[in-house]
Amino acid sequence: MSAPWWQWVASKDSLTTRLTVAGDIKAFRVQLLRQTVGFPLRDEALALGIAPRRYAWLREVALCVGNKPWVVARSVAPLSQLQGKGLEGLGERSLGSWLFRQPDLVRGPLYATRHQPRFVVEQSALLADSVWGRRSVFQHSGLSLLVQEYFLSSMADDLDLPSR
Numbered sequence: 001m002s003a004p005w006w007q008w009v010a011s012k013d014s015l016t017t018r019l020t021v022a023g024d025i026k027a028f029r030v031q032l033l034r035q036t037v038g039f040p041l042r043d044e045a046l047a048l049g050i051a052p053r054r055y056a057w058l059r060e061v062a063l064c065v066g067n068k069p070w071v072v073a074r075s076v077a078p079l080s081q082l083q084g085k086g087l088e089g090l091g092e093r094s095l096g097s098w099l100f101r102q103p104d105l106v107r108g109p110l111y112a113t114r115h116q117p118r119f120v121v122e123q124s125a126l127l128a129d130s131v132w133g134r135r136s137v138f139q140h141s142g143l144s145l146l147v148q149e150y151f152l153s154s155m156a157d158d159l160d161l162p163s164r
């Protein structure tokens with residue numbers, strides 16, 4: 001991985017904040033693609049340490065800067081752990097902004113991937129064009145939340161980042 005990409009992929013602070021800063025005067029916006037209850041994918045269940053047939057909260061978003069999707073993200077949490085967290089009504093507000101306000105937040109290791117995301121295929125405007133992907137599990141008062149983020153080539157173009 002090139003050094004400029006490492007700065008993005010390996011950073012453990014809020015991606016929402018980083019994108020807001022990098023976008024400069026171009027507006028940052030969370031576009032909600034899907035928020036639903038369902039079963040996690042096998043590898044997601046494994047990452048969370050839960051059974052694959054356990055109901056989970058699934059949230060998919062595009063993080064847009066100046067109306068262009070720079071990152072697509074899918075977050076997964078066991079439904080039973082979400083009680084009282086008030087995340088159902090999050091809508092187009094950033095999950096990251098909420099997470100990083102939690103005083104007891106712990107972030108697990110980051111894992112990088114060159115795979116394309118599997119969740120946005122039906123969104124033609126976002127047709128998987130990921131340069132790097134990553135995932136990590138956040139822990140906050142009994143909640144384990146898997147966040148998977150894929151950095152898209154439109155971000156590389158706008159920020160003049162290398163191809164990988």
Ligand SMILES: C=C(O[C@@H]1C=C(C(=O)O)C=C[C@H]1O)C(=O)O
Nearest residue numbers: 014015016061073093094095096
């Ligand atoms: C984890 C963060 O949250 C971001 C915001 C998300 C959302 O609103 O669903 C999802 C993943 C992240 O890209 C962050 O900002 O670091």
